[in-house]
Amino acid sequence: xxxxxxxxxxxxxxxxxxxxxxxxxxxxxxxxxxxxxxxxxxxxxxxxxxxxxxxxxxxxxxxxxxxxxxxxxxxxxxxxxxxxxxxxxxxxxxxxxxxxxxxxxxxxxxxxxxxxxxxxxxxxxxxxxxxxxxxxxxxxxxxxxxxxxxxxxxxxxxxxxxxxxxxxxxxxxxxxxxxxxxxxxxxxxxxxxxxxxxxxxxxxxxxxxxxxxxxxxxxxxxxxxxxxxxxxxxxxxxxxxxxxxxxxxxxxxxxxxxxxxxxxxxxxxxxxxxxxxxxxxxxxxxxxxxxxxxxxxxxxxxxxxxxxxxxxxxxxxxxxxxxxxxxxxx
Numbered sequence: 001x002x003x004x005x006x007x008x009x010x011x012x013x014x015x016x017x018x019x020x021x022x023x024x025x026x027x028x029x030x031x032x033x034x035x036x037x038x039x040x041x042x043x044x045x046x047x048x049x050x051x052x053x054x055x056x057x058x059x060x061x062x063x064x065x066x067x068x069x070x071x072x073x074x075x076x077x078x079x080x081x082x083x084x085x086x087x088x089x090x091x092x093x094x095x096x097x098x099x100x101x102x103x104x105x106x107x108x109x110x111x112x113x114x115x116x117x118x119x120x121x122x123x124x125x126x127x128x129x130x131x132x133x134x135x136x137x138x139x140x141x142x143x144x145x146x147x148x149x150x151x152x153x154x155x156x157x158x159x160x161x162x163x164x165x166x167x168x169x170x171x172x173x174x175x176x177x178x179x180x181x182x183x184x185x186x187x188x189x190x191x192x193x194x195x196x197x198x199x200x201x202x203x204x205x206x207x208x209x210x211x212x213x214x215x216x217x218x219x220x221x222x223x224x225x226x227x228x229x230x231x232x233x234x235x236x237x238x239x240x241x242x243x244x245x246x247x248x249x250x251x252x253x254x255x256x257x258x259x260x261x262x263x264x265x266x267x268x269x270x271x272x273x274x275x276x277x278x279x280x281x282x283x284x285x286x287x288x289x290x291x292x293x294x295x296x297x298x299x300x301x302x303x304x305x306x307x308x309x310x311x312x313x314x315x316x317x318x319x320x321x322x323x324x325x326x327x328x329x330x
Contacts, residue, residue, distance in 0.1 A: 011056045020050035031056075073097050073303055074125040075106045076116070078132055079195050082108070083249075085273050085292045092296035100304055102126065120145035127151075127303045149306030151299070169322055170288050171206025174246040174270045177286075177324045179214050183268065186211060187220040187242035189234070191252050200248050203272070207246050219246065224259075226251055231259025235267075244268035244330065250275045253285055257329065268330040279327065286330035291321045 017027040022043065029037045030047040050056075075090060094104040107119055116138055119125075127149035128142060134150065142150055171188070178186055188207050190200035200223075208218050220242055224231050235241070235256070245267050247253035253271030260266050261282070271278060274289035305311065 011054045013056070015054055016047065016051045016056050019054055020046050022047065071102050072123050072125045073102050073104050073127045073129070073300075074119065074123060075104060076109050076128060076130045076134075077106055079108055079110050080199065081193065081195065083273060084275055085290055089292040089296035089299075092293035093300040094296075096297050096300035097303070102304075104300075117141050120147065127307055129299055129303060149303055151302055151306065168202055168206035168209065170272050170290070171203035171208075171246065172210045173206075173288055173322055173324065174203075174272065175207035175210035175219070177270060177288075178244040178246065178268065178330065179210065179216065181244070181268070181330065183243040184216050185220075185240075185243045186216070187222060187238070187245045188248075189245055189252055189256060190221065190223045190248045192223050192225045196248070203246075203248055224252065224255060226255045228255060228258035228262055231255045232262040233259075235259055235265070236263060241267065244270070247271045249273045250278045250285060250287055253278075253287070253329070254281055257281055257283070257285070270324070270330045274325050278325075281327075281329065283328035286327045287325050289323055289325045294321065 013027050013031055014024060016031065017024045020027060026039065026043065027047050030039055030044050031051065075093065077086070080086070090104065090106055097104050105123065105125070107115075109115060120141055124145065125147055128147055129151045130138075133152055134142070139150065175186055186207065188204040190196075190204065204219065204221050211217065211219060220238065222234050222238075224234050245256060247256055247269060250271035250273050253269050254277065256269055269285070271285050271287040272290075274287045278285040278287050
């Protein structure tokens with residue numbers, strides 16, 4: 001019965017000391033890698049082997065109390081639907097941070113300041129990254145929580161990562177591609193998800209900038225749900241059909257293609273994100289691909305530099321980070 005009860009509780013350093021036949025102080029010095037202690041290598045190995053036999057793992061809250069911070073890096077994400085592009089960014093960042101002994105935690109922020117305040121208290125993160133710049137109030141809360149590294153920094157807050165990569169850059173490249181194909185009248189079709197309104201407007205503005213630079217009229221802007229019949233109704237309602245269409249993302253583009261099939265018509269369409277289904281569309285979908293994994297690695301590297309007290313300028317991907325994947329739809 002005693003063994004069963006022991007199996008249900010957490011193995012502690014006291015258990016390791018008993019197993020190794022050493023003092024609790026010696027075991028604590030080894031398990032915590034305490035600096036300034038002269039522990040013989042044979043003794044250190046004895047402790048580590050006893051810990052491995054028992055399945056001992058450090059208790060994270062206690063380690064946090066000792067050091068004043070955890071081994072957690074927190075990514076604060078906007079309230080966007082989290083698709084393959086964001087997943088790739090987070091996965092790659094997690095790999096880089098794991099190599100430095102850090103654990104990545106993500107939090108989708110809905111805009112309530114008290115949510116973030118509770119996070120600082122609960123996690124005591126070593127570093128925080130925001131996909132959008134933090135407000136002055138949010139920064140004050142992080143300062144009170146003694147968070148060591150925050151990106152983007154106040155000096156970088158004008159360079160919103162979302163604006164640079166997910167917004168204007170994608171829309172601009174979509175329009176430039178279609179203009180390069182000789183199309184002079186474009187439409188930009190947005191999703192009806194209110195969480196994506198800011199992103200959608202940003203991409204449409206990027207397309208409008210490309211048209212203005214080419215001396216062309218502003219694109220027609222329309223909003224559709226992810227529904228073939230609704231898409232068909234939108235296309236049929238254009239009094240003067242555009243020559244080609246930019247879609248906010250590949251899902252919107254797929255709805256457009258399905259709607260046009262219902263009408264028995266077709267227009268060149270370009271999407272964004274290069275989801276797996278894009279290559280199986282009818283016709284296969286031309287789209288904008290983003291190297292979000294590389295961006296995730298750059299963000300993680302910048303955070304590590306900040307934690308090491310080094311300059312941590314966030315090097316957002318240049319225009320080469322996004323590219324057109326040309327297929328039959330455009």
